[in-house]
Amino acid sequence: MSVIQIDKALYIGQGLDRECYLHPDDPGKCIKITISGDYRQHNDDIKYYNRLQKRDICWQQVARFYGLCTTSSGSGLIFEVVRDFDGSISRSLRDYIRNNGHPIDKAQLHQELSRLKDYLLEHAIIMRDLKDDNILLQRLDQNETRLVVIDGIGNNEFIPISELTPVFTRMKINRKWEKFIRKLQA
Known part of the structure; x- marks a missing residue:
């Protein structure tokens, strides 16, 4: 397996533990690299x-995972951009919520949030960290949008x-969702 050279010019963004870069050989993919040491x-x-892949879920509202890679900055995870x-x-x-040059209609936002919740329930996708910066609003055309989760997926329960x-999965998703909506409203 060859080592992928990370080009700082391809930097997309950073979370608490990881930096994200465009894949140098595929503009449709990005690489997340742990920088915290954790x-x-x-x-x-x-x-x-890997469990989601085995279940063969629909990846319409979750960034597709392509696997592991070795980079010049360490081990990386490859995802869809x-x-x-x-x-x-x-x-x-x-x-969009903070209107940082990107206004969104409240009715449209409510509809998209409802669609995302339905998607998570339908595909039994548990969110470890459901927050507004782990979700992108993808503009499909001038009028149509959808929300896509790019991070924070998984179950952080010890057991x-x-x-x-x-039933337990739905309860967990609903509990996380209600907490997320309360934070959005605050």
Whole structure:
């Protein structure tokens, strides 16, 4: 396996533990690299995304996971880059909510949030960290949008009880969702 050279010019953004770069050989993919030295999220992501792949979920509202890679900056995870219809990288829900040059209609936002919740429930996708900067608003054309989760997926329970039955999974998703909506409203 060859080492992928990370070009700082391809930097997209950063979370608490990781930096994200466009893949130098594929503009449709990005690489997340742990910078904190704490690889728990990295390892948890591998396990959870592999389970999603085995379940053959629809990846319409979750950035697709392509696997591991070795980079000049360490081990990386390869994901789909979410782009708008004009080719630009989609902006975070947080940008739209805070109206950082990207206004969004409240009725449209409510509809998109409802669709995302339904998607998570339908595909039994548990969110470890459901927050507005882990979700992008993808503009599919001038009028149509959808929310896409790019990070924070997984179950952080020590013993994953919420995955034992569909009822427990739904309860966990609903609990996380209600907490997320309360934060958005505040």
